[in-house]
Amino acid sequence: MAESWSFLDTFESNFRPLVVVELAKGTKKETIEWFTKRIVDKKANGGAQLLVKPLVTEKGEENIYLVGASHLRLLLGAETVGLVKECNDNSMRTFTYSSRKTFRDFADDNHNFLTMAECQYIIKHELENLRAKDEKMIPGYPQAKLYPGKSIVRRLLTSGILVQIFPLHDREELKKLRHSWYGRVKVGYQPLDEIRCYFGETIALYFGFLEYFTFALVPMAVIGIPYYVFAWEDYDKYVMFATFNLLWSTVILEVWKRICAIVTYRWGTLLMKRQFEEPRPGFHGVLGINPVTGREEPVYSSIKRQIRIYLVSLPFVCLCLYFSLYVMMIYFDLEQWALDYHEENESNFSSLMLFVPSIIYAVVIEIMNRIYRYAAEFLTSWGKKVVYSSSLNTNNKYFYLQFNFLNCFASLFYIAFVLFDMKLLRQSLATLLITSQILNQFAESLLPYWLQKRHKKRMKKRMSSLKTDTDLTLVEQINLEKEMGTYFGTFDDYLELFLQFGYVSLFSCVYPLAAVFAVLNNITEIYSDALKMCRVYKRPFAEPTANIGVWQLAFETMSVISVVTNCILIGMSPQVNALFPDSKMDLILTVALVEHLLLAIKFIMAFVIPDKPRDIQIKLAKLEFESLEALKQQIFLLTISVLTNDSIESGGDHKR
C-alpha cells in the first residue's frame, strides 16, 4: 500500500505535503468526494484551489488526506493573507504577486521564498475560508445543516466528520532547529528568527519575551542575593531594593515594547493589518457587509454575547471565587495546626512540617486552576455540541486570568494585610513560588514528553521497525504526529510568566530572593518549553502577531499594583515603624506620599519613553506616506477613466 504513495512521490514531485486533514473513520464516500472537490476546485467556483492527496495507511483505510499547493497558489495566498516581506531595498512591504520581483530572495524557482510555516498558515487560511454556497447540508449527513457563507471546515469539525487539521513537521528543519535551540550547551540568545520561521511569530515572540524577561530579572536577582546571604533587615536597604524594583519593572516593560517593535518590524508583522482580515472563519453569525472592506462576511451579534457573559459566566466565576476563598481558609487552619505541632514537639521533622501546608496549598491551587479552566471551556462550548479548539475565548481568558490571579495571590494578600505576619508571608511566598514552578514544568513539559516517548516506542514496536526518527516514512511520521497533543497557544505560558512576575514584584521587599528563583526557573523553562514545542506537541499553525497583546497591559497593571503593595509592606515593617515612634499618622502620610511619588514617576517614565525606536517610527511613517501617495495616484488613474467616460456628457452639460 505504501507504494501508492511513493508512486505519487516520484511522479508528482512538485506536490509537497504541508497540512494533514484527518477525517473520522468510516466517513461516507460522497462526503469525502464533495470536501476534496471543494478543496481542489477553482477559486472562481468557490474552491480553495489547493492540492489534495489521500494517504493510504497499511490498513487500507483512506481517512487521512494531505493538502499542498502549487508554488504559484501559495504566492497568491500570501497576497490574500497580507504577508509582509522584505524588499530588495531593505524596506518591509506587503507582498503582492504582481510586485513579487521587488522582494528579496524572490525567484520564480526559489520555493523557499515563503517559509514552510507561512505556507501552512496560508493553507489553513484558505481551508478555513471555504464557505458554504448553495449546499443546504453536508452531503451524506442530512442532519449537519449548512448556511450560506458559513465555514465548511468548522461545520465538519463540529459535526465530528473532520477530526483535526494540523501542519506537518519538517523533520530536517526541526532537527536543525532543535540543535541550534537547545541541542548544544551554549551561552547566548535563542535562535528567534529560526523559531519564527518554523513555528511562526506568536510562538517566537513568546520565547523572545521569555528570554528578555529572564535577562531583565537578572539585576533584581543579583541585588536580591546579598539580602539573603547577609540576612539584611535594615529598612533602608529594603526601601532601596523595593524602589529599584518598582522603577526597574517600569523600565523593562517600556523597553520591551521597543524591542518588540524592532523584532516584529523585521518579521513584517508590525506592518500586517489584522483589522482588515476576514473574521475568524470558525465564527457563528449571519452574513453581513464588513463596513471596512465592503466584503460580505459573517457578522457578529454583540448583545447575545453580553447576555451570555452576565447570565452564565459571572455567577460561575463568583462561585469559583467563593470556593477558592474557602480552600484558602482551610489552608490557614492547616498552617495553624502545623505551627502548633511545631511548637509542641520541636524537631527537624516538625520544622519541615511547617512547609507542608503551603506545598499542599500550592498543589491545590494548581489543580483548582485547571478545574476552573475545564469548567470554563465546558461552559463556553455548552450548547454548541462540540468544541472546535480547546482554547478559551477572549472573555473567558480575562476571567481565567483574574481567577488565577486571585487564586494565587489571595492568600498572600490575606497574610500580608490582614494577618500582618511577615515571616509567614515570606515562607508562604517562597513555597508557593517554588512549588508552582516545579509543578508547572512537570505538568507542562516533562510529563507529556515522557508520555509521548512511551507512545512513540509502542507505535514503533507495533510497526515492527526500529528506525530512527529521520528514517521514518511519511506514513509513519503522520501516524506518530496525529496522536501528539495539541498546543493551544501561548496563553498558558504567558500566564505562568505573569504569575511569576506577581510573585517577584508584589512582595519584592519581603522576599528579594524570589527574583533568583524566577531567573533559575526561566532558564530551565526556556529549555522545557522548547522541548515541549519540538517534541511533545503537534506542530502548531503559525500565527502572525505584532506584540504580546493584552499581556503588556496585564504586566503593567501588575507593576502598578506592586507599587501599592510594596509601599504598604515597607510602611508596616517594624524598622520603619521605629522611625516614627510618636505618631503612626506621620508614618502613614509619609508612606502615602512616597507611593504617590513613585506612581507619578512611573507614569512620567512610561510617557517619556517612546514605544517604538526612532528608526522604526520613521520607517512606519515612510510606509504610510508612500501608501497615501499611492492612494492619490490611484485616484488619479480612476479620474482619468472617469473623465474619459464623462467628457461627452459633461461637454453636453457645459453647452446647456
Place this chain on the structure above:
Amino acid sequence: MAESWSFLDTFESNFRPLVVVELAKGTKKETIEWFTKRIVDKKANGGAQLLVKPLVTEKGEENIYLVGASHLRLLLGAETVGLVKECNDNSMRTFTYSSRKTFRDFADDNHNFLTMAECQYIIKHELENLRAKDEKMIPGYPQAKLYPGKSIVRRLLTSGILVQIFPLHDREELKKLRHSWYGRVKVGYQPLDEIRCYFGETIALYFGFLEYFTFALVPMAVIGIPYYVFAWEDYDKYVMFATFNLLWSTVILEVWKRICAIVTYRWGTLLMKRQFEEPRPGFHGVLGINPVTGREEPVYSSIKRQIRIYLVSLPFVCLCLYFSLYVMMIYFDLEQWALDYHEENESNFSSLMLFVPSIIYAVVIEIMNRIYRYAAEFLTSWGKKVVYSSSLNTNNKYFYLQFNFLNCFASLFYIAFVLFDMKLLRQSLATLLITSQILNQFAESLLPYWLQKRHKKRMKKRMSSLKTDTDLTLVEQINLEKEMGTYFGTFDDYLELFLQFGYVSLFSCVYPLAAVFAVLNNITEIYSDALKMCRVYKRPFAEPTANIGVWQLAFETMSVISVVTNCILIGMSPQVNALFPDSKMDLILTVALVEHLLLAIKFIMAFVIPDKPRDIQIKLAKLEFESLEALKQQIFLLTISVLTNDSIESGGDHKR
C-alpha cells in the same frame, strides 16, 4: 490714486486679494522687485506662482502688496498642503487636482469650493516655502545673508524688511458670521462650521471645546448651588459632590475626545497627515533629507536645543518660581494683617478688607504671569535679533504652563495642606477665581476692543469720511486692519480654561460654587472671545488641527491631581474626623483606600470608553484599507514597467 486699484478691479476681476504683505517704508526698489518676482515666478523656477498687486495708498507710498492666486493655482496648492475634503460619496478624502471631479460641490467655475480661509492658508504655506536658491544675500541689503534652502520670508521678517503678512477680512462674510455667532440674542450652539470656514479649525475647535466644557460644567454647577443656598456642611454630601465631580470630569474628558473626532472628521483634519508636512518654514537649520518623505528640507539640531533649555530656561524658571513663592509669603502676611485689623475693629468695612489681600494677590499673579511670559519670549528670541512671531515655542509653553499652574495654585495648596484653614481656602479660592476671570475678560477682549474702536474712529476722522464698515474702500480696510493687534493662537485661551478647571476641580469639595462662576464666566467668555476674534484682532491664518493636542493631557492630569487633593480635603474635614474619633490612623487608611479606588475607576473608565465613536473608527479603517489596496495597485503598475524592462535580461538568466 484709488483709481489705480479700481482699474485693476475692473480689468482683472479674477484677481481676488487674499493676503496682505506689508514691507517696511522705504524698502529699496531692487528688493521689492526681487521679492515680487519670486512670488510671481513659476514653481519650476523656485517661485510661488502667485499673483501680486501693489496697493497704492493716498500718500503714494508703495509698501503694501496684495497677494492672490488663480483658481487653478489654489487647487494645486490645496493638494500640496494635503487638504481633506468631502467626496460625492460622503467620504472624506485627501484632495488632489486630478481627482477633483469626485469631490462634492466641485465645479471648474465654482470658486467657493475652497473656503477663503483655506485659500489664505494655502497662500501662506506657499509664501513661507519660498526658499533661497543661489542668492547669497537679500538684494539691496548685503548684510542680510541668505543660505540655500532657508525661507526667504523668514529672513525678510528677521531683517525688518517685511513688517507683516496677514490675511484679509471678508467684510461680507464677517458680518454674516458676527450675526449668527453673537449678533442676536439666542439660545443654542455656536455656528462652529461657519467659524471654521472663516477662522480655520484650530480656532473653531477652541470655541467648540469652550462650548462643550461650559455645557459639561452645568451639572456640577447645578449640584453645587444647593450646597451654597442651604449651607450644607454634612460630610456625606461633600463626599458625594466630590465623587460625582471626579467621575464626571473623567467622563467629560473622554467624551470630548469622541466629539472632537466627530467634528474634525467632518472638517477633514482628522485625516490630514501633519507629520509629513515640511518643517515650519521659519526654521533655523541646515538642509538635510527628511527620512520620511525623502525630500530635502532643513533639519533640526536637537542637542543644541536641549543645551539651551538646561542652561538658560531652567535657571530662569527656578528664579521665577522663587520670586513667585516670595510674593505668596507677602500675601500671607497681608492676609494676617487684614485678619488682625478685622478682629481689632470689626465693621462692614473691615470684613470687606478681608478680601483685599486676595484681590491684590490675584492681580499680582496675573501681572507676574504676563511678566514671566514676556521674559520667556525675550529669552527665546535672545540671540536671534528679531522675533518673528511672538508665540512661545513648545518648550517654553510647557514651562509657562507649569509656572502658571504653580503661580495660581501654590497659595491654595499652601492654605489647604499646610495651614489647614478651610475657611481661608474657600475665601481665597473664590476671590482668586472671580478676580482672575474679571481681569482676563477685561485684559483680553474689552480693553483691546475699546482701544481698537478709538483707533478706528481716529483713522476715519483722518480719512475725513464717515462711512460705515461695509462702505470702506479696500485701501481703507487694509489701513485699518494692518494696525490691528495680532492674535497669537489659542494657547492663552486654553490656559485660561485649564486654570479655571483647576479652580473648579482641585478643591471642588470645599467650594462647590466654583462651577457656577465658571459657567457664568464661560458664557460671557464665548461672547468676548468672539468679539475679540471678529473685531479686535487681525484675521489670523487658518491652522488645520485634529485635536486640542497637549491640552487633553493637561486636563486629564489635572483631573488625576484633583482626585488626590479632594480625597485629602475630605479626610481633613472635621465631619469626617468625627467619624473616626478613636484613631486617626483608620481615617487616613480609609481615605487612602477611597482615593486608590477612585483612581482605579478613573483609569478603567478612560480605558473602557473608546476615544473615537465606532462609525468614525470604521471610516478611518476603511480609508486605511483603501490606501493599502492602492499601494498594492501602484506596486502592480510599477512591476509591470519593471517586468517589461527586465524580461530580456531575466530571460537570458533563465537560459543559463
